[in-house]
Amino acid sequence: MDNKKYAFITEKDFKGLVTGLIKEYKVFGTIKKDGFPAFAGITSFDELELFQSPTHLSAKEFLFPQRETLLKFNIQNKTHEPVIESGEQVIIGMHSCDIHALTLMDRVFAAGTPDPNYLSRRAKTIIIGTECFPDKFCFCKSVGTMTVEEGFDIFLHKLKKGFLVRTGSVKGEEILSRLTKSRPAAFKEIKEVEALQKVKEGSFITTLDAPAEELPGIYEKSDNSPVWDRIGAICYGCGSCNHVCPTCYCFDIKDEVKANLKEGERVRVWDGCMVEDFAKVAGDHNFRGLRANRLKHRFNRKFRYLTGKFDALFCVGCGRCSRTCLVNINIAEITNELIREHNKK
Amino acid sequence: MNLYENIIKNNNHTETPSPYVPVMGTVERVTRVTEHERLFVIAPSNKELLNYCPGQFYMVGLPGYGEAPISITSGPGQEKEFEFCIRAVGNVTNALHRLRKGDTVFIRGPFGTGFNLEEMKGKDILFVAGGIGIVPMRSLIKAVLNDTKSYGRLSLIYGSRNPDDILYKEEFEEWKAKGLDMRLTVDKPHPTWKGNVGVVTTLIPKIEVDPARTIGVIIGPPVMYKFVILSFRDKKITDDKIFVSLERRMKCGVGKCGHCQINSSYVCQEGPVYRLKDLHSLPEAI
Numbered sequence: 019m020d021n022k023k024y025a026f027i028t029e030k031d032f033k034g035l036v037t038g039l040i041k042e043y044k045v046f047g048t049i050k051k052d053g054f055p056a057f058a059g060i061t062s063f064d065e066l067e068l069f070q071s072p073t074h075l076s077a078k079e080f081l082f083p084q085r086e087t088l089l090k091f092n093i094q095n096k097t098h099e100p101v102i103e104s105g106e107q108v109i110i111g112m113h114s115c116d117i118h119a120l121t122l123m124d125r126v127f128a129a130g131t132p133d134p135n136y137l138s139r140r141a142k143t144i145i146i147g148t149e150c151f152p153d154k155f156c157f158c159k160s161v162g163t164m165t166v167e168e169g170f171d172i173f174l175h176k177l178k179k180g181f182l183v184r185t186g187s188v189k190g191e192e193i194l195s196r197l198t199k200s201r202p203a204a205f206k207e208i209k210e211v212e213a214l215q216k217v218k219e220g221s222f223i224t225t226l227d228a229p230a231e232e233l234p235g236i237y238e239k240s241d242n243s244p245v246w247d248r249i250g251a252i253c254y255g256c257g258s259c260n261h262v263c264p265t266c267y268c269f270d271i272k273d274e275v276k277a278n279l280k281e282g283e284r285v286r287v288w289d290g291c292m293v294e295d296f297a298k299v300a301g302d303h304n305f306r307g308l309r310a311n312r313l314k315h316r317f318n319r320k321f322r323y324l325t326g327k328f329d330a331l332f333c334v335g336c337g338r339c340s341r342t343c344l345v346n347i348n349i350a351e352i353t354n355e356l357i358r359e360h361n362k363k
Numbered sequence: 364m365n366l367y368e369n370i371i372k373n374n375n376h377t378e379t380p381s382p383y384v385p386v387m388g389t390v391e392r393v394t395r396v397t398e399h400e401r402l403f404v405i406a407p408s409n410k411e412l413l414n415y416c417p418g419q420f421y422m423v424g425l426p427g428y429g430e431a432p433i434s435i436t437s438g439p440g441q442e443k444e445f446e447f448c449i450r451a452v453g454n455v456t457n458a459l460h461r462l463r464k465g466d467t468v469f470i471r472g473p474f475g476t477g478f479n480l481e482e483m484k485g486k487d488i489l490f491v492a493g494g495i496g497i498v499p500m501r502s503l504i505k506a507v508l509n510d511t512k513s514y515g516r517l518s519l520i521y522g523s524r525n526p527d528d529i530l531y532k533e534e535f536e537e538w539k540a541k542g543l544d545m546r547l548t549v550d551k552p553h554p555t556w557k558g559n560v561g562v563v564t565t566l567i568p569k570i571e572v573d574p575a576r577t578i579g580v581i582i583g584p585p586v587m588y589k590f591v592i593l594s595f596r597d598k599k600i601t602d603d604k605i606f607v608s609l610e611r612r613m614k615c616g617v618g619k620c621g622h623c624q625i626n627s628s629y630v631c632q633e634g635p636v637y638r639l640k641d642l643h644s645l646p647e648a649i
Contacts, residue, residue, distance in 0.1 A: 088381065088383045089381070089383055089384060091426035092426075093426050093427055096387060096467050098384050098426065098469065100380075100381035100384050102376075102381070126619065129618075130617065130618050130632065131382045131617035131618065131619075132376070132379050133382070133617075133619060134376045134378075134379035134380070134381055135381070137379065138376035138379075140376075141376055241646060267619070267621070268620055268621030268622070269614070269615070269619070269621070270614055270620070270622075271383070271429065271430070271614045271615065271620070272429060273426060273427050273428060273429045275426075275427045279427075282426060282427055284383065284426070289614075289620070289621070289622070291621060291624075296612075296622065297611070297612055297622065297624075298612060299610060299611065299612050300431070300450075300453040300456065301452050303584075303585055305585070305611060305612075305625075305647065306647070311647075315624075315626075315647075318626070318627075319624075322627065323624070323626060323627035324627075326627055327627070
C-alpha cells in the first residue's frame with residue numbers, strides 16, 4: 019500500500035466530517051431499520067451506524083429511483099418538458115461491492131444514448147464508502163469486487179482507533195480538507211488495514227469454485243442444464259431479486275395523468291425480468307413465460323450477457339438476491355452447480 | 364483518472380438531451396384497412412424523423428396513454444410524411460385508433476437496424492410475410508419495387524388468417540405490375556375465396572429458387588419463423604442469406620430498459636432485423 023494515498027482521521031474528525039456534510043447536503047447513511055442495516059436519510063451524526071454486512075436494499079434507489087419523472091406533459095398545450103430530478107447528495111456507508119455496482123450502472127447509463135437523468139444525479143452524488151466483513155451470503159472475493167479503487171469520493175477503513183481514509187476524486191480531497199482535519203497515515207495504521215484485509219479475505223463462507231474470468235464461458239454452456247427447471251419449479255417469480263440487486267436496472271415507462279386530465283407525467287419505474295409479464299407483447303405472446311427461462315435470463319445477465327458489452331461481470335457478489343429469496347435460491351450455489359456440471363463434461 | 368472522474372463528474376449532464384422527449388406529428392390521413400388495423404399518414408414536425416430505413420421502428424405515443432413500438436410501413440425517401448399501420452391490441456394502440464385527421468401524435472425514433480438494401484442488390488428476393496408481418500415488409504417491398512432494375516426476381520408469399528385480414532389489397536395490382544410475383548394464402552377461407560388455403564410454408568415449394576442468388580426475408584408471428592426457416596433450408600438458402608425481423612416488448616428504444624432483450628442482444632439496438640446466422644448464438648430468438 020502506498021502511504022501517500024492514505025490519510026488518517028480520528029473518530030471525532032469523522033463526526034465532524036459527517037456533521038459538516040449534513041449541513042451542506044442531503045445525506046443518506048446506513049441506519050438500523052427493523053433490526054437490519056438500511057440506507058435512509060439522516061439529519062444527525064448519531065443516526066448513522068456503520069455496518070459490516072450489506073444493507074437489504076442496495077443504494078441504487080438514490081441514483082436510479084424506484085419511480086422518477088422523465089417528462090411532464092400537457093395534453094391541452096401538446097407540450098412535453100424533460101424533467102431531471104437531481105440534487106446534491108451524499109451516500110455514506112456503501113461497501114466495496116456496492117461501489118463496483120455503481121461503476122457498472124455508470125457504464126450502462128453513459129453507454130450509447132446517454133441517460134441524463136441518471137448521469138446528472140450521479141455527478142451530484144458524493145460517495146463515502148466504508149469497509150465491510152463478509153456474512154454467509156457474501157462472495158465478492160470470487161467476483162473480484164472485494165476491494166475498490168474507483169467510483170467513490172472517500173473510502174473509510176475503520177481502525178481500532180479512528181479511520182484510514184482514501185480519496186478517489188478531486189471532490190473527495192476537497193471535502194476532506196475542508197470539513198475535517200486529517201493527517202497522512204502512519205505506517206502502522208496502513209499495516210493494521212492490511213492485516214484486517216487478510217482476515218477478511220480468509221473469512222468467506224461462500225466462494226465460487228471457478229475463477230471469475232471463466233464464469234461467462236461456463237454460463238454459455240449451461241443453457242440446457244437441469245438446474246433451470248429445478249429452480250424454476252420453486253421460484254415465485256416475485257422479482258425480489260431484481261429489486262434488491264445493485265446492478266438490476268431494467269425499467270418500465272408509464273404515464274400518469276393528474277385529476278384535471280390535462281397535465282401528467284411520463285415516469286420511469288423499476289421493472290424486473292423475473293416478473294411474469296416482463297417480456298410479454300400485445301396479443302399476449304410471452305417470450306419468457308416460464309420461470310425457468312426467466313431465471314436463466316437473469317443469471318446469464320449477471321454472468322454472461324452484459325459481460326460481453328461492458329467487459330465486467332454484473333454480479334458483484336453482494337449476496338442480496340440469495341439473502342432475500344423466499345425459496346432460498348442462492349446465486350452462488352447455483353453458479354457452483356453449473357461449474358460442477360461444466361467440469362464433469 | 365478513471366471513468367467516474369472523467370465521464371461522470373466532469374460533465375454537465377443536465378445539458379444532455381433527454382432521449383425520452385418525443386417529436387410532435389400531425390395525422391394527415393387515417394384509413395381503415397381491416398377491422399383491426401388502421402393506416403396513419405403522419406407528418407412529423409421535425410423532418411429528421413423521416414430519415415429511416417425499411418425495418419426500423421418508432422415509439423408512437425399519446426400523453427396519458429404511453430408509447431408503443433410501431434414499425435415503419437412506408438417506403439424510404441419520404442419528404443413530408445410517413446406511414447404507420449397500427450393494429451388495436453393494447454391501451455396505446457386503441458387510443459391511437461381514435462385519432463382523426465388533424466390530431467396530434469407524438470413520436471420518437473427511428474430505432475434499431477433496418478434491412479441492408481445494398482446487400483440485396485443483384486439478388487433474387489423471396490419475401491415471406493405472415494399476418495401483420497406484411498406491415499414492416501411493405502416498407503422493404505416498396506424500396507425494392509422502386510428500383511426493380513437493381514434486383515433479380517422478386518417473390519412474395521403472404522399468409523393471412525382469412526381474406527378479410529389481408530392488408531394492402533388495393534396495392535397488389537401495382538406491386539404485380541412492377542414485377543413482384545405475389546402468392547396469397549389464408550388459413551380460413553370464405554366460400555368466395557379462390558386462392559390458396561393453408562400456412563405460408565405450403566407455397567414455398569412452388570417457388571423456383573436459385574440458392575446461390577436468393578435472399579430470404581421472413582416477418583410474421585413468432586410461431587411462423589421456425590417453419591419458414593425449415594422450408595428455406597429445403598430450398599438450400601443458407602442462414603447468412605436469410606433475414607428476419609423480430610418483435611419484442613419495447614419501452615425505452617435506447618438500449619436501457621431491458622424489455623426487448625433476446626439473450627445478450629437488445630432488439631432495439633441490434634435488431635429488429637437480424638441475419639439468421641447471427642441468431643445461432645441467441646437461442647431465445649425463434
